[in-house]
Amino acid sequence: MEASGTVEFLLLGLSEDPDLQPTILGLFLSMYLVTVLGNLLIILAIFSDSHLHTPMYFFLSNLSFTDICFISTTVPKMLVNIQRQSKSISYTGCLTQVCFGAGFAGLENFLLAAMAYDRYVAICHPLRYTVIMNPHLCVLLILLSLTISITYALLQSLMLLRLSFCTNLEIPHFFCELVLQLACSDTLINNILVFVAACVFAGVPLLGIIFSYTHIVSSVLRMPSSGGKHKAFSTCGSHLSVVSLFYGTGFGVYISSVVTDSPRKTAVASVMYSVVPQMLNPFIYSLRNREMKEALGKLIVHFKLVET
Numbered sequence: 001m002e003a004s005g006t007v008e009f010l011l012l013g014l015s016e017d018p019d020l021q022p023t024i025l026g027l028f029l030s031m032y033l034v035t036v037l038g039n040l041l042i043i044l045a046i047f048s049d050s051h052l053h054t055p056m057y058f059f060l061s062n063l064s065f066t067d068i069c070f071i072s073t074t075v076p077k078m079l080v081n082i083q084r085q086s087k088s089i090s091y092t093g094c095l096t097q098v099c100f101g102a103g104f105a106g107l108e109n110f111l112l113a114a115m116a117y118d119r120y121v122a123i124c125h126p127l128r129y130t131v132i133m134n135p136h137l138c139v140l141l142i143l144l145s146l147t148i149s150i151t152y153a154l155l156q157s158l159m160l161l162r163l164s165f166c167t168n169l170e171i172p173h174f175f176c177e178l179v180l181q182l183a184c185s186d187t188l189i190n191n192i193l194v195f196v197a198a199c200v201f202a203g204v205p206l207l208g209i210i211f212s213y214t215h216i217v218s219s220v221l222r223m224p225s226s227g228g229k230h231k232a233f234s235t236c237g238s239h240l241s242v243v244s245l246f247y248g249t250g251f252g253v254y255i256s257s258v259v260t261d262s263p264r265k266t267a268v269a270s271v272m273y274s275v276v277p278q279m280l281n282p283f284i285y286s287l288r289n290r291e292m293k294e295a296l297g298k299l300i301v302h303f304k305l306v307e308t
Contacts (some may be wrong), residue, residue, distance in 0.1 A: 007091035009179065010170045011081060014268055025082045031279050032075045038282030039064035045295040048302070052295055055133040056122070059115045060285060062142055063242075066111060067278035070104035073097055074175035074274060094176040095157055101175065101274075103153030106201040110145035112243055113205035113212075117141075119236050120212035124219045152197055159190050173267040175274075202250070209243055241284045242277070249273035 014024060042064040046052045074097060081087055089097075121132050166184035180190055213236070220232045249272035286292050 007165060008088045008169065009091070009094050009176065009182070010087040011078070011089050011174060011176070012087060012170055012172045012267075013078065013081070013174045014271070021082050021085075025079060028075055028275070029079055031275055032071060032079070035071050035275070035279040035282075036068055038279070038286075039068045041296060041299065042282050042285060042292070045292065045299045048299055049295040052291060055118050055138050056115065058138050059111055059118060059142075063108065063111045063115070064282065066104055066107050067281055070101070070108060071275060071278045073100040073104060078174045089176065094171075094179055095160055097176040098160060098179060099153045099157040101177065102156045102197070103149045106149035106152055106197070107145055108246065109201045109205040110141075110149065112239075112246065113208040114141045114145065115239050116209040116212040116243070119239060120216055122235065123216050123232050149201075152201070156193065156197070159193055163187065163190070173270065177270065178267075202247075206247060213240070238285045238289050242281055245280060245284070246273065246277045249277060 043061045046057045046061045163183040164185045223229050253269045
């Protein structure tokens with residue numbers, strides 16, 4: 001069967017047990033709403049408080065927006081399918097999921113690297129911070145990350161268009177991440193592209209983050225006062241937590257796919273990098289960051305005044 005707009009894939013989801021479907025629906029609907037509302041609050045708090053109009057929070061607002069887009073690429077379709085008691089997704093819909101999913105995942109990697117660079121400049125070159133991290137550079141980093149991510153996403157989609165699919169159209173996942181495995185034509189070039197993309201989108205940003213924090217730790221350890229050390233590390237705590245969560249869950253999924261030959265178990269593990277980090281990021285930044293707490297408090301007070 002040649003790939004065309006008439007092809008429909010079947011997303012088998014996390015479980016085929018009908019008794020579990022209401023629980024899965026409620027759980028993922030709650031996680032989706034918490035993710036969207038939490039990240040929207042972060043964005044609104046940053047834009048409404050002039051004290052947060054700094055490079056660090058500029059990148060954070062972009063990360064929150066990316067998290068909303070990333071989770072919106074996959075979870076809503078799964079919720080609709082459970083509600084309708086359907087498993088189907090069109091060829092176009094599947095291709096769209098792959099395209100947007102790849103783009104937003106890549107963008108998230110680059111944003112985390114940009115935030116690490118921001119912390120590196122702030123701690124290692126504090127006197128030159130405002131000169132180096134100027135608005136022009138911040139916007140340029142966002143545009144560069146966006147351009148690379150969009151280019152890869154489109155290339156990934158174009159490479160999938162050349163494939164044909166046969167009789168097996170069942171994807172043992174809750175989104176179309178594994179669609180490449182169903183192709184009955186040669187996927188060597190596609191696999192090479194995925195490998196190169198993994199090196200570029202995960203390897204390069206991760207190396208940049210490691211490089212930044214190596215210099216940060218070295219610089220902090222040379223500080224004479226313990227108060228200065230604590231303050232420097234506290235500004236990096238939230239970002240380090242988000243990085244650890246994002247890459248830790250990502251590597252966990254990769255390891256689980258290697259040690260187990262069960263696609264369903266891999267699909268369950270995929271929740272840990274495609275849903276959980278996006279949901280927890282707002283909590284990490286709001287609970288560990290004093291400036292963020294104050295901004296959110298002002299925003300809540302403002303909403304209460306508007307209601308009254």
